[in-house]
Amino acid sequence: MDLFFPHRLNLVNFLVSESFDCFDGFGHGCFQQRLFLVCTLSVFVVSTHSYLPSLIAGDVDHWCKQPPHSNISALAWKTQAIPLEADGRLSRCRRYENIEEPNNSQTIPCEDWEYDEDQARVSMRSTWNLVCDRYVLLQTAVMSERVSSVVFGVAAGCLADRFGRMLVIFAAVVALVASTLSSFYADTYRSYAIARFFAQGSAVATYIVTGIAFFEVTTHKNRPIHSVLTGAVASVFSDSWLVIMREAKLPWQTEQAFFVAPTFLLMTAFFSVLESPRWLIAKARFHKAEEVMLAAAELNRFPLQNLACLVRELGVQKNKVSHFPVSKAEELLSGISIRKRAFSAFALSFSLVYALRTVISLTVMRRIPLVRWTAPAATALCFPPMVLVLKSVTMRTFITACFILLGVMMCLLSLLVAYQPVISDVLLVTAKALSAPANIVFTVYTLELFPTAVRGTAAGWIFGCGALGSLCASVTLTVLEGNRADVALAAAGTFLFASTLSQRLLPQNTTAECAKVEERRKSVAARRALKHMKATLAQISSER
16 A cells, blocks of 8 residues: 555665566566466456356346236236236236226236246346346346455455565465356355355456566566557457357356356466566565576576576665665656556546446447447457557557547437437447557556556556446446436546546656667667768778
């Protein structure tokens, strides 16, 4: 929690852990590739757990169940005992109190329900009667999963800064696997909801800390693109997996088991994840950091003498920094308060995820197969241009452009969603396709904003604010019952435009981007020097 206390920040060693490129210590190779796979898998898993309620808790046609003592046929029961709603459909939640009296129009709530047989097997609502007045139980469980994302996300980030990345990852994976298995065998809805609460929270914790661990061992040259690729690949596959499973129409228990089955592949983290050497250096545990970097160098077949040189250099820098504790924060942060960066990132995360959750929910509400299939395809098509754009502009510029475009789309949707369904569908698909890359790039950018010593805390709180935005979007759409989607969309656009103003507090270039600029500058200077040397030699040769 040092992030929120300036006097504590001045006591934290920031510079040494940020002063080197991982390529100089242990190179790039198998060590990073294994973490890349684990990180991509963790993003995929947290996406599947987030999508699970929309997959297995879909709407199902239902009506009041015929009492055991009734002696009329099922068809007669539906025609005589079930009143009609204003739209001409059979009532789902009420029945006539006494069907033996023809003139009796008094209705009572259903005590039990019958379901459409084809729909009942693919929805968990029929198993635990989560309809009518009991539908609030399902809504509460879904909201509790959003709350678990906030709680577990913040806790995981803070614990990762305190006890290390590896320990938190292992604990989160164990909790995730155990709670996922518990949800498979839950025999009551209460026990199922509790298991899902811990499964969602553990998936979030694994995702956050695994992402940090991968980020901290990636070389400066590859860090932005490789970190973005983990989210891009996982996002495309998770969206496609959702569409495939939705079209499969399997029993919901089987569908759940298949959909979250990749969760168990995260057990490979026990064989792939080592402690972050940057975190060890930030905690002044240099001997342990050297051991980890030595193991990574051996995996990457990196020259060990280069590692020895880096370790000696870090030791010298540690001694230098220790004599200047007052100026180290200013040198690292370039005159910008780390807390201001944090609060700006909180606002941006809340508004972006609020908009993303609103778009996803409205896309699901459309219930149009073409929209469901087009959205993942459009999202996948957005990622290659995103990678190309990031090679020529800074991440902050990309994020600003995405926020402005999304804000404009939200405002247009709020005006057209009720009157122009075709145009609204196109805008929804486009907004979904744009918001996914924006969210991924924003996540990577925020990891760059904060030094290793407080990166976990910052990432946890930023994700927590995003999860809070998702919760608020879900509550808004629930309260409005989908009838006033324009209000939710207008709110999303307002949040996006308002939070864009806070980007002035954020630096234009991150650490890795500055390193790239410096590398290009040196490369240009070297080419100029070589060109000048050739010209000089040519002149000398001509004079002879």
